[in-house]
Amino acid sequence: MPRISHFDIPADDPQRAQKFYKQVFNWKFEKWDGSMDYWMATTGTEEPGINGGLSKRMLGQIGITNTINVPSIDKYSKKISEKGGQIIIPKMPILKVGWFAQCMDTEGNMFGIIEMDETAE
Template sequence: MSRIVHFDIPSDNPERAQKFYQEVFGWEFTKWDGPMEYWMIKTGDDKQPGINGGMARRMPGQIGMTNTIEVSSIEEYISKITSGGGQVHTPKFPIPGVGHFALCSDTDGNIFGIIQMDSNAK
């Protein structure tokens, strides 16, 4: 069974959004040392149920938070998604040192990500 392991918050103004989430929920933000402008979000104690996430500048047309589901094989799940009536919006691409990611939607148009973890991804 695949689980939601991460969420992404798009923002037109990440500094303003970070201030909001810090003040309202006490979340902690750390700049990611990767190939894109991205902040990791710690939402609480790792011993408690819940997930952490991230924040990036909004891409054109992006609305709302995106949940990311960990899968064992990107190719296998892309096939399952399209066979089930879903769509792939952003084909598989590597996130260096993290894994491979694709952005998809379900039959109602809800956007979600899938990720196959792989620390050797380049």
């Protein structure tokens, strides 16, 4: 069963947001070595949970976005569309990570889907 595996926090001021999450929750941030300004967020290791990331807010981006691991991005993109959802950003590679798509459910909630694939370019 596909599960949420990652979250993304959009920020108008990424440094200010990182400071907030560090001071409140003691989260750790490390600059991702990919092609965009993105920081990986480590939320802890003692309790069950997931880690995520933080980036500069893109136009129209509101709220935290959860990303769900799926075995096939093509199959799930089709299912989402058939069941009344929308594909907002179609399948795109995340270098050496996998294939990603940004979606919207029937209630207007944004979420991502990802198919892990280290050969993605």
